[in-house]
Amino acid sequence: MELNQMSTFNLKTFILLLTIPVALSGCGNAGSTNTVESAPVETERGVPVEVVSVAQGTVRASIQASAILEAEEETDVIARVSGIVEDILVEEGDFVEQGQALVRLESSRYRYSRDQIAAELRGVSQELERMRQLAGQQMISTEQVERLQSRHDALSAQLQIAELDLSEAVIRAPISGHIAERFVKTGNMIQAYQQKALFHIVNDTTLRATVNLPEHALASIKAGQEADLELQGAGNHNNISAQVTRVSTVVDATSGTFRVVLSIPNAEQNLRAGMFTRVNLHYAQKHNVVRIPHHALVNVDQASYVFIANENKAQRLAVTTGIRENGWIEITEGLDTGMQLIVTGQNTLRNDALLEVIEL
Structure with missing residues (x-):
């Protein structure tokens, strides 16, 4: 009986010893609640991107070339009869009308x-x-x-x-224009139809520019198409418009190019023959089409894609492109107006990535 009582006492003592550390631990935690705070849960940040709203506009396909301006009409003045020059009636730089007297010979x-x-x-x-x-x-x-x-x-x-x-015996201007050069002097003996000219006249009221374009553009270039010309040293007339008037149907076998002639109105004679110009020839133009900045396009394995922002998530769309202009690309399929097109940061995006959108 005493043995059973001792066993019971030892068991109770053991259980009591086990509960003391647990109680002490609870007291310690209770005392520290006022000094230690739980760490906040971090939220995932989106990829910062810039977006623009997709809109319609005009896109033109162009070919760049360079050319020298030439007069549409220019000619040398020659004598049809022989004689000694008695009087010179015009000087270099003068504008003359067709039929105006230039030189009088002894008659x-x-x-x-x-x-x-x-x-x-x-x-x-x-x-x-x-x-x-x-x-x-x-x-x-x-x-x-x-x-x-x-x-x-x-x-x-x-x-x-x-x-x-x-x-x-009175030598007259065969065309209207400016006297570009004078070769004759008073007292000269002039022979009929001699090779040496008396004057060179340039009619610069209409100028032309001749450009040589690559063979692949032959099917696209037609008379009546427009071009923009950028000139040096033309003052306020550095940018002017021109029009295709003639297109050669023969391709040069050596260079692989064909000739295109542009007509440039110059009624006010602000331009001069001999000026250098850069030509942007617009061979295709579309109005009211969906267009995007060229840098927004992503090319992967010969396929074209764009990213749009949809509820702060990236969405990749396959698109079909059309003609291109400086800085713009026509989108014929895959994109609608009003969509939020990602224009910055799209090259490192993945589909469904979380975004931090910045609207431009």
Whole structure:
């Protein structure tokens, strides 16, 4: 009986010893509640991106080239008769109208020759009239009248040539334009139709630019298409418009290019032949199409994608592109207006990534 009581006592003592540390531990925690706070739970931050709203606009496809401005009309002035230069009526830089007198040659010999032929023709005309009357009276043969008639006709032709020579002793402008160069001086002996020109006239009221484009553009370039020209040294007229007027259908086998001629209105003559220009030839233009900045496009394995922001998450969309302009790309499929297009930070995004959106 005493043994059982001792066993019971030892068991109670053991249980009591086990409970003391637990109680002490509880007291320690109770005392520290006022000094230790639980750590806050961190939320995931989104990837910062910039977005713009997708909108419609105009996109033009262009080809860049360079050219030198040329006058649409220019010519050398030559003499049609020989003679000594008596008077020069214009100088370099002057604007002349077609038919305006430029140079006078010594013309007295042409005038005397004309007067001589005219006098002889008058005598033949009187004789011809008398012989016709005699032929009517059958006093002379018709052969005599015909011979005199031939003489009369020859003199008439000679008189016309003499009058033409006399008129061409005054050398006139064949076209309207500016005197670009003067080669003749007073006192020079001028030969008819000599190779050396007297003047060079440039009509710069309409200019042209000739560009050579690659063969692959031949099917796209047509007369009437527009181009923008950027010039150096034209003052306030550095940027002007031009139009395609002629397209060669022959491709040069050596260079693989074909010729395109642009027409440039220059009624105010602010531009000059010889100016260098850069040409942007617009061979395709579309209005009211979905367009995006070119840097928003992501290319992966020859496929095109864009990222949009959808409820603060990235969504990747496959798109089909059309024509391109400086800084803009037409989107023909896969994107609608009003979507929030990611334009910065899209190259490192994954689909469904959390975003921190910054609207531009």
